[in-house]
Amino acid sequence: MSELWRCTVTGSSLCLPHTRSWFHGLRAQQRSPGSLYLTEPGSEYNLPFGRWGDPPFPHVEAMHTPAPVLLHMAEPGVSASDLALSAARALLAEHGKTWHGKDRAIDILIYCHSTSNEDIADAIAGRLQYELGLTMPLVFCLSQNLCSALMAIRLATALLQEEPGLQRALIVASEKWIHPFVRSFGHAAVFEDGAAAVLIERAGGPGWQLGEIHHVNAPDAPSPFESTVPAMLRLMGEQVPRAIRGLLETEGVASADLGFVVQPRLDASLCAQVLKDAGLEHLRPRSHGERNGHLASAEALANLHELRHGGPAQRGQMGLLWGVGLQGEAACCLLGQAQADKEAQR
Numbered sequence: 001m002s003e004l005w006r007c008t009v010t011g012s013s014l015c016l017p018h019t020r021s022w023f024h025g026l027r028a029q030q031r032s033p034g035s036l037y038l039t040e041p042g043s044e045y046n047l048p049f050g051r052w053g054d055p056p057f058p059h060v061e062a063m064h065t066p067a068p069v070l071l072h073m074a075e076p077g078v079s080a081s082d083l084a085l086s087a088a089r090a091l092l093a094e095h096g097k098t099w100h101g102k103d104r105a106i107d108i109l110i111y112c113h114s115t116s117n118e119d120i121a122d123a124i125a126g127r128l129q130y131e132l133g134l135t136m137p138l139v140f141c142l143s144q145n146l147c148s149a150l151m152a153i154r155l156a157t158a159l160l161q162e163e164p165g166l167q168r169a170l171i172v173a174s175e176k177w178i179h180p181f182v183r184s185f186g187h188a189a190v191f192e193d194g195a196a197a198v199l200i201e202r203a204g205g206p207g208w209q210l211g212e213i214h215h216v217n218a219p220d221a222p223s224p225f226e227s228t229v230p231a232m233l234r235l236m237g238e239q240v241p242r243a244i245r246g247l248l249e250t251e252g253v254a255s256a257d258l259g260f261v262v263q264p265r266l267d268a269s270l271c272a273q274v275l276k277d278a279g280l281e282h283l284r285p286r287s288h289g290e291r292n293g294h295l296a297s298a299e300a301l302a303n304l305h306e307l308r309h310g311g312p313a314q315r316g317q318m319g320l321l322w323g324v325g326l327q328g329e330a331a332c333c334l335l336g337q338a339q340a341d342k343e344a345q346r
Helices: 033-039 080-095 124-131 148-162 229-251 268-277 296-308 339-345
Strands: 005-015 020-023 069-072 108-113 138-143 168-175 194-202 208-211 214-216 258-262 318-324 330-337
Touching (some): 005 148, 108 124, 124 138, 138 148, 148 168, 148 194, 148 318, 168 296
Antiparallel strands (some): 020 069
16 A cells, blocks of 8 residues: 555644634624725725625625634734744644754745735745744745645645655644634634644655545636535535545545545534545544634644544554535545554554
């Protein structure tokens, strides 16, 4: 099975705000002077961040949370940039070493996000590079896609495989929802604040192994703000099994070969239907701990972190990681552990 693996996750972190608040509504409530431009006429192109008129269209109003939900929410003055830096620093502190010099270099840095930072003059990827003291030339930013972190892993893995001089990639994602950003999409998703990071290297070393990222799109899908929650759920429920079936067929893996699944914090009935339609109803989903909301671009990285710290129950098995966005973008990959890592656990 070694030919399945494309990279190794050698470090991870999850940074959730200490504050949690009940949310029952549509838009995020916290306001920031730096984001006032999003409320001005002409900012409709920024949806789902900008204005759509007042009051919103009836089908948008229907996206209110069905019931109050307790979410992690960053305090005023703590930006998405701050959360990203905290997650990156926590990851590097896990290793307890400085990341300077040829032997410990980080060669690729990719930052992912769905929300806009409240300080629009703050280039987060650049800030991460500067504050962490990194000097690599390969610095990227991927945005506005709930599968962006998985696509970042795909991009970083390709670079690591094609360029012998590159050793490690740091991928960081963060989200903070401020007014007029939309937190709630009804039963489809409710978003909370937070950040996560992973460090990846070439496959085969100790750690969780990731396979090829398999990705599908729905090019003709409407914007979530031109759709309805039931339509979004149907689209997501169609796209994820399509991606999973394509992955298993391409890799020559049978559904019976899988022992667990790592899936996003979405509607439970949607997740159950996805597994059924993909022929994986025998798999037991992992818990998301205290998280009640989806972390948008940071969700997949948070799930990988929770997997790495989730105990030995799933070690030695092959699993599946998947994610999906509100316009039908879906991505998935296989998970496993290198033999060296399994022996180190004994």
